[in-house]
Amino acid sequence: MIKAVAFDLDGTLVHSLPDLAWAANAMRRQLGLAAVSEATVGQWIGNGIKKLVERACAELGEPANALALFESAYEGHLAVDSTLLADAIAVLAELEARGFKLALVTNKATRFAVPLVRELGLEPYFEHLLCGDTLAAKKPDPLPLIWLCQQWHIAPGELMLVGDSKNDIQAAQGAGCVSVGLTGGYNYGEDIGLCHPDFIIDSLAQLKTLGALQQRYS
Numbered sequence: 001m002i003k004a005v006a007f008d009l010d011g012t013l014v015h016s017l018p019d020l021a022w023a024a025n026a027m028r029r030q031l032g033l034a035a036v037s038e039a040t041v042g043q044w045i046g047n048g049i050k051k052l053v054e055r056a057c058a059e060l061g062e063p064a065n066a067l068a069l070f071e072s073a074y075e076g077h078l079a080v081d082s083t084l085l086a087d088a089i090a091v092l093a094e095l096e097a098r099g100f101k102l103a104l105v106t107n108k109a110t111r112f113a114v115p116l117v118r119e120l121g122l123e124p125y126f127e128h129l130l131c132g133d134t135l136a137a138k139k140p141d142p143l144p145l146i147w148l149c150q151q152w153h154i155a156p157g158e159l160m161l162v163g164d165s166k167n168d169i170q171a172a173q174g175a176g177c178v179s180v181g182l183t184g185g186y187n188y189g190e191d192i193g194l195c196h197p198d199f200i201i202d203s204l205a206q207l208k209t210l211g212a213l214q215q216r217y218s
């Protein structure tokens with residue numbers, strides 16, 4: 001039985017691509033590179049900011065100042081055009097009311113993830129915020145999920161991870177947790193079904209009626 005639910009951030013709770021794309025293009029402009037489309041930047045999301053920057057200036061072989069340029073652009077532009085996914089708050093509130101423990105497990109670095117979840121009103125729902133640089137390894141490594149199970153004294157099979165990327169599903173599978181794949185997020189243009197999550201949902205609202213989450217904890 002599920003006792004806790006961990007949520008991914010980018011592409012699962014927040015449509016963060018517009019601001020990530022804005023920052024990537026601000027960086028590219030300063031490096032003398034042409035702007036790219038949002039869809040292109042969408043394919044670079046998933047392994048944290050450093051990887052995104054690496055992919056966003058691959059033509060130049062990752063200049064030394066690229067990361068700093070991206071970070072200073074993104075820092076002031078975290079939640080300008082980014083929006084919550086439909087029903088994000090309603091679903092978190094309902095799961096919290098049903099007694100589930102909730103955590104955020106994102107590959108986004110703390111300095112960006114924390115202000116973003118604060119700005120969008122998500123922070124109060126989470127007992128733990130595990131960001132890309134919180135622990136020694138990030139998704140697809142199972143470490144953040146194993147860490148949560150230890151903190152909460154629950155078995156891996158009692159923790160569910162909801163995410164939009166194969167990195168989420170692989171982390172859950174590696175930890176022995178239950179995985180829910182959300183379609184339509186940032187998964188390198190691939191169908192989330194290809195990595196075989198335990199459940200596939202097309203909207204967060206579907207979590208409200210997911211059989212595995214019907215029981216109540218308090």
Ligand SMILES: O=C(O)COP(=O)(O)O
Pocket residue numbers: 008009010011044045046047048049052105106107108109165
């Ligand atoms: O920072 C990323 O690349 C992805 O972040 P996420 O783990 O919240 O989807």
Ligand SMILES: [Mg+2]
Pocket residue numbers: 008009010011012163164165185186
């Ligand atoms: Mg994601």
